[in-house]
Amino acid sequence: MSSSTDLGRPDPDPTVAPTRDGRPVSDRGDTVCVIGAGASGLTAVKNLREAGFGVDCYERETGVGGAWNWRHDRSPVYASTHLISSRPFTQFPDFPMPDDWPDYPHHAQLLSYFERYADHFDLRQHVWFGTEVVRVESVEGDRWDVTTRSTGGYGPERTSRYAAVVLANGHNWSPKLPRYEGLEQFRGEVMHASSYKDPAQLRGKRVLVVGAGNTGCDIAVEAAQQASRCWHATRRGYWYAPKYVFGRPADQVNDTLLALRVPLRVRQWLYHWTLRLTVGDLTRFGLPRPDHRVYETHPIANSQLVYYVGHGEITPVPDIARFGDRTVELTDGREIDPELVVFATGYLPRFEFLEGKVLGDADGSGRPRLWLNAFTAGHPTLAVVGLVQPDSGIFPISHWQSVLFARLLTLRTTHPDRAAAFGRRVAAGLGERYSAKVKDSTRHWFEVGHADYLRALQRALHDLEGK
């Protein structure tokens, strides 16, 4: 199973070295570069290796697991993070999680799962730990120059030339902080959810949690248990789905309907009806009525939020209007006096080592324009893996994206015509969506319905294979 490229590490080889700004570039031949050794990076390494490619993976941290490794300084997980989607939707399709694990495993279990995945398929030997990528530049022949250095900026930079690049640097590490009037002069404590780690940070305080994503809801629930007072500010009303319905994980019930090909409208109706039976009418607690139908925003699965609202431990409030010295004024004119404000307002994608236009981000908004959330026009040897926000688990999607990319790279030598046809398909399909119509927000840039998305990906895979 060894190929000629997997033995050597990219030692600058002066015999074949072209130069770039006077520095040597070591040519890594057919080797593929993977950026990041989180869940998506690992599955990219595994699937590229399986297809016979040599792989160099660069990881800025010293361990695998990316976001799910709580030791990493960019990790967003907090002590109580659990999966939002149940096991069958979250595990890699060819490496199941142990069946004696709970339906919704804890983040520490996730990390051990990724470590076991790396060991099982012997992936660590392909990963350069403690190495960050500074620049990724396109060079002629659809090849890529990747410049790296030790994390933190120590040591010299070195440049290697690769046949292809997989971007798997994650999209949940660069905090998105909303701007509010007067935030600078607010005397209380302000933090983004990314620096929230432990419920002890909330203990005994008056806490305002902003944002009703899954993280915001988790933190609000912990504040309900630990803080002396908890307000939960949301822009709009949401559908708070319980994690279990009819005695089964809710996403498994939902997928039963999907497997039966029940149309969206009917599913929405059933969903609303089920929520009415389980959670009930939320406006009786002072929560705003949702201004959208279910499936039109990223789903929130939290059984406890409504429970604590019902116990008076969480006070739902509308969005923030402005900050005062010690107080926060809400859009309905009310004033509250939190000591700690937690912004669970999400993250923005960042590819700081790559020119924005490579990923089709022409206007500098930071939003890439891709097909299948993975492929960009004009660069057939570049793929983004894991840049999705599915209504389910990400890892199966990352797996199939990297399988597809590995097939594409193989076909570039065996069937160039099919690879070219794929390139045309990418150009024609840029910006395609794979979900019900969603609310326009950075939060939904990468929103996909897992069934719609995976079906589209399956079609692409079959087209590519010409079957």
Next chain:
Amino acid sequence: MAERVRVVRGWEWARPERPARREVLAAVPELDQAKPPLLFVPGFGHGAWAFAEHWLGHAAGRGFPAYALSLRGHGGSEPAPGATLRSYTHDVVQAAAGLPRQTVLVGHGAGARVVAHALARYPARAAVLVAPVLGGWGTFGTALRRNPAGTLPAVFGAGLRLNRRQLFSRELPDAEARRYVSRLGRAGRRAQWQLLTGRQPEPAVGRPPVLVLGSPDDRVVPAAALTRAARRYASAPLLFPGMGHDLMLDARWREPIDAILDWLDKDPTPAHG
């Protein structure tokens, strides 16, 4: 065999397999020699014990960490009268993914069919099909002809019974053969039926090299079926004349396991695809 990769498995996600306690017997070499672990999957009626008898120890002696699984309802695993081929496949994939390194799956008899299904769900290092019963109506015909008394009741939900003349050559002492036959259990009723009528396995993931071996004198799997099975994986079967169906228990058990380990020592390359 279905040729296309399946990405969307809505039903499987929506209805995950119920977990069942699994018996896994192990023989691990004292020194780790960086050889891939082997997972032996017995056929219907057999348990992990069938491999623990000779093959596990022998493989460990040659430096391979060796494990044998009892499918649910067999051997020391949890009873499961309602088991299906899917539950058995689940057991195999779970056991394989639970081992420290990428695993070689070795399936015997109907266990080979289970392994063929598992190959679509786990990228095995390699696969070995020993006297494979891959199912279909041809298998049924052979079984009816060779062993009508043991096969007919199975049609009506009883356990499939195999006699010792089918399983072993005459070289194996009678007492031993009797002892082995007395340990045989039965597979789930639904799984037995699915062996005939169930869906064919999907294509394997990860391009594992596949070795097929058996005996031309096997009274369960005819030589033609061996050749057919091997052709599916673009190879020819390795034959061990004079042996019965249970190659791992028969008198000359050493020859086939040595052939398997020799093949693995040569580090077979991935299949094309």
